[in-house]
Amino acid sequence: MKKVVWFAVLAFAYLGARGQTPPNARIVRLSELTSLMSRPSGNVMVVNFWATWCAPCIQELPLLEELNASAPDVDVFLVSMDLDLDPDPQKVYRFVTRRKLQSQVLLLDEPDPNSWIDRVEPSWSGALPATLVINPHTGKRIFVEGQLKEGKLQEILAQVR
């Protein structure tokens, strides 16, 4: 019995240290991301490319979270590029949990960005952050590279709607 208790304690400690996958975060391949971005119906999509190591990305996160919470006709996807540099997703999961992020977080697992950046957005240099706003009904897309300033998202949404 004592052994069983110890095993349970150790197992919990291990799981706690590893962290759990937040319900709104998952790993995706490029094919899943591109089919999501080209879906023919549904809400306007704001697809934000970010990473936990990117300071301007973290600074603009509250704007995206606020939009996700306040606009029921907009879906915000936070596409983490962390796996490009570090294959362990735990750092992103811990970040999502600690910051209590509510938007959907997609960890893009796709090597060799030079082979696919064009398919996401031809004008993207690859630098982070970058944001793509897509209206699935009209197919209209607006792309912004660099940190979003207050009000910029609303401005783009008005153009794309």
Place this chain on the structure above:
Amino acid sequence: MLTAAIAALVAFAPPKGYEVGDRVENFTLKNVDGKMVSLADYKDQKGVILIFDCNTCPYSKAYNDRIIGLHKKYQPKGFPVVTINANDPKLSPGDSFEQMVARAKSKNYTFPYLFDETQEVARAFGATNTPHVYVLARSGNDFVVSYIGAIDNNPQQADAADKRYVEDAIEALLAGKKVPTQKTRAVGCGIKYRNA
């Protein structure tokens, strides 16, 4: 009013910069040793591996030893490395001139690490990321852009890269052949431009 609007547009326009095949204007910037370095100082070389880099970006850290390796391998063959930091220290305090001096010292840089304080050189090149490489081939007294992009295709592990873009470009130039891949893109840190 109109002038202000145009000035604002210019300030917010993303840098366009050089393309492969363009002739590069000379520039002069301050090195970590306090001396001024010009591109024209390299007139007796076959070319220059020009890299926009910085202290703080995790991609710059991941590629730091590979940059040192490029200089070690290609400086004797006439293609030395020159690095430039263009990040605004107000936006990225770890990229101040003092911090650059410290990095160059701790990593024993044997190549220049120049400070692009006005960001004019980075804008002229249209550099967006760190590290962002421009392989320049000398043609008479001019330098011509021969490759733009990433060092290789695996930021995690140097030995796991199966495309070594910069090395392939220089080997081709040394052999008098056409550069196989002239332009690549990679995920990375954006250069911290003022008013951007």
